[in-house]
Amino acid sequence: MASKLLLVVVFILDLIAFGLAVAAEQRRSTGKSVRDSEGDYNHCVYDSDVATGYGVGAFLFLLLSQAIIMLASKCFCCGSPLRPGGPRACAVLLFVICWIAFFIAEICLLAGSVRNAYHTRYSTMFFENPPSCETVRKGVFAAGAAFVVFTSIISKAYYLSYLKAKESTATFGREPGVGMAAYR
DSSP: HHHHHHHHHHHHHHHHHHHHHHHHHHHHHHHHEOOOTTSSSEEEEEEOOOOHHHHHHHHHHHHHHHHHHHHGGGTTTTTSSSOHHHHHHHHEEEEHHHHHHHHHHHHHHHHHHHHHHHOOOOEEETTSOOOOOOOOOOOHHHHHHHHHOOOHHHHHHHHHHHHHHHHHOOOOOOOHHHHHHOOO
């Protein structure tokens, strides 16, 4: 029962992270170059900066989701050893893939949030080229959202494989050692 509850909680956290990442992609800030009231200088004016908050929120919800899965599985390295076999090999592979996908998702979300929060502060004279009003590139938060989904699927598969390896019985014999008694 606890594993089902854990999977539901992690699914909800991942769903919130995905929703926030998609919302951040939709609400990226845009900038445009405008002249000041006197007409001498050009400067950048940016619209809403809400995507930064959405991106950070998605970052934190995904981090919480990953932490819950890793704490429940004791990060695969602590606790009693798993029985050798297919489920353990699958759990090891999924563990590595889960962390790689998690880091890529977190990097996309964090980089998008930082870049979205950056605003060009300088101004130029009216006869110079207008300032470049740089914003986050389209698709950074979307890539983060895609990796949130991928991380969600892989982390749940890892946890289920971990549970299967933890609960599996030995198929190779009753005793783990070599019998040294005389044959009867």
